[in-house]
Amino acid sequence: MQNEETAHVVLEKDEVEASKIVARIEDVRVLIDSGDADAAMALCEDILRTPGIPINTAVKVGLLVKELGHTEIAASIFENAYTKLQSVIDRLEDPERALLPAAETLADLGHFDEAEALCRKAIQSAPENLTVAVGYAAFLVHRDRIDEALSVFEQHNDLTNSKFNSAIHFAMVFDHLQSDDAARACLEQAKMYCKTKTQRAKLDFFLASKGMRKNAEDQHGMAVELFDGFAENYDKQLAKLDNNGPSMVFTALEELGLPKTPSRRILDAGCGTGLCAGFLRPYAKELFGVDLSVKMLEISRDKGGYDFLARTDLSEIVTYPEGKFDMIICADVLVYFGALTTVFQNFASILNPGGWLVATVEFENDPKVKTGFKLYPSGRHKHTDEYLLKTLTIAGFPKPKSIKHARLRNELGAPILGTMIAVQKPALVFR
Numbered sequence: 001m002q003n004e005e006t007a008h009v010v011l012e013k014d015e016v017e018a019s020k021i022v023a024r025i026e027d028v029r030v031l032i033d034s035g036d037a038d039a040a041m042a043l044c045e046d047i048l049r050t051p052g053i054p055i056n057t058a059v060k061v062g063l064l065v066k067e068l069g070h071t072e073i074a075a076s077i078f079e080n081a082y083t084k085l086q087s088v089i090d091r092l093e094d095p096e097r098a099l100l101p102a103a104e105t106l107a108d109l110g111h112f113d114e115a116e117a118l119c120r121k122a123i124q125s126a127p128e129n130l131t132v133a134v135g136y137a138a139f140l141v142h143r144d145r146i147d148e149a150l151s152v153f154e155q156h157n158d159l160t161n162s163k164f165n166s167a168i169h170f171a172m173v174f175d176h177l178q179s180d181d182a183a184r185a186c187l188e189q190a191k192m193y194c195k196t197k198t199q200r201a202k203l204d205f206f207l208a209s210k211g212m213r214k215n216a217e218d219q220h221g222m223a224v225e226l227f228d229g230f231a232e233n234y235d236k237q238l239a240k241l242d243n244n245g246p247s248m249v250f251t252a253l254e255e256l257g258l259p260k261t262p263s264r265r266i267l268d269a270g271c272g273t274g275l276c277a278g279f280l281r282p283y284a285k286e287l288f289g290v291d292l293s294v295k296m297l298e299i300s301r302d303k304g305g306y307d308f309l310a311r312t313d314l315s316e317i318v319t320y321p322e323g324k325f326d327m328i329i330c331a332d333v334l335v336y337f338g339a340l341t342t343v344f345q346n347f348a349s350i351l352n353p354g355g356w357l358v359a360t361v362e363f364e365n366d367p368k369v370k371t372g373f374k375l376y377p378s379g380r381h382k383h384t385d386e387y388l389l390k391t392l393t394i395a396g397f398p399k400p401k402s403i404k405h406a407r408l409r410n411e412l413g414a415p416i417l418g419t420m421i422a423v424q425k426p427a428l429v430f431r
């Protein structure tokens, strides 16, 4: 069997299908947390009926089935998955797409020695691959072998040319796994290798998320630095991360069933390099792109996707273009804001009655986040659905027509789940 095929026995072949399954597994978690065990189990059974379900997904569902108390069913899922994995394991070669996911699955099944052997095989065949190195380090942290995890970082950092990148990623993963000393050690290295303004901005976001830098008021300054430095490579980088944000907007517009007539004045708020422009064009009479980063705007200008471009700070209404809009798109921008009330109020004030706001954010589903949003070391915030609904209401919007979750992009090999919200400003009521 070709390695590409064996990889697909472990992983989902089609990224879109993979993201749908991830979203459904998230739904199971939501049902469990809300106490609806029967619906959660029914959804697990439904997911398990997916034809050709990849081994790692079946095991993830098995873990939820076990949590729901159906230990016998879970045991049979695990046994089946282990047998299937054994039948392909010697032929797995691709370090990132086959060996690492297989190792994670073996660890989920409790076969830690076999999992570690695969991690080692992966790292030997791709010593400079950051995802593999980070995956192995995470495995070691889970086994409480922090010193060894740190030496995986050190070995990787010695080899790689992107030393800042490696240090900041390891810091994020250690931080995520609550291995604070290891995170701090990597952070110190990141500080040492921090040279460019963009790296400084990334570091500052990380420090701010840990309360180690008091900079809430300077977040927009940091966003400018980040995106001015990132602009040239933005499209390439996002493609590598399998960016699904603009197509989430596209799907939202299709699902709303709005006629594709070039009749609307549309604002792409935080347009960046213009990745959404092509989707919006069929709906637009006039297409405006606004952004805080001049460098991102310059790339958009060179591509020629918009009728008008302007430098705007979305939290400052006086910087917006003149006039009202029939539609505002805000894709992957609100993640750079914590509180959203002002931006939503600004949007409400420039929308025509009956106008649409379609926005994406990263999905916060941790009920412990009482403020409704949280800044992560990535420099981006995640927002809860409750918070979005509350702030939209404060800004005068009605209940959204649609609120959905789907994969936004991948990061360090794992999907980042996003929320897409579509809300319509009420049409005028004549008395």
Ligand SMILES: C[S@@+](CC[C@H](N)C(=O)[O-])C[C@H]1O[C@@H](n2cnc3c(N)ncnc32)[C@H](O)[C@@H]1O
Binding pocket: 220, 223, 224, 227, 245, 246, 269, 270, 271, 272, 273, 274, 275, 276, 290, 291, 292, 293, 296, 312, 313, 314, 315, 330, 331, 332, 333, 336
């Ligand atoms: C991740 S990019 C998304 C770009 C584009 N919407 C897309 O989907 O590709 C985020 C964009 O938000 C912009 N941004 C961040 N804070 C902003 C603010 N306060 N006002 C306007 N734009 C902002 C950044 O400059 C950057 O171009």
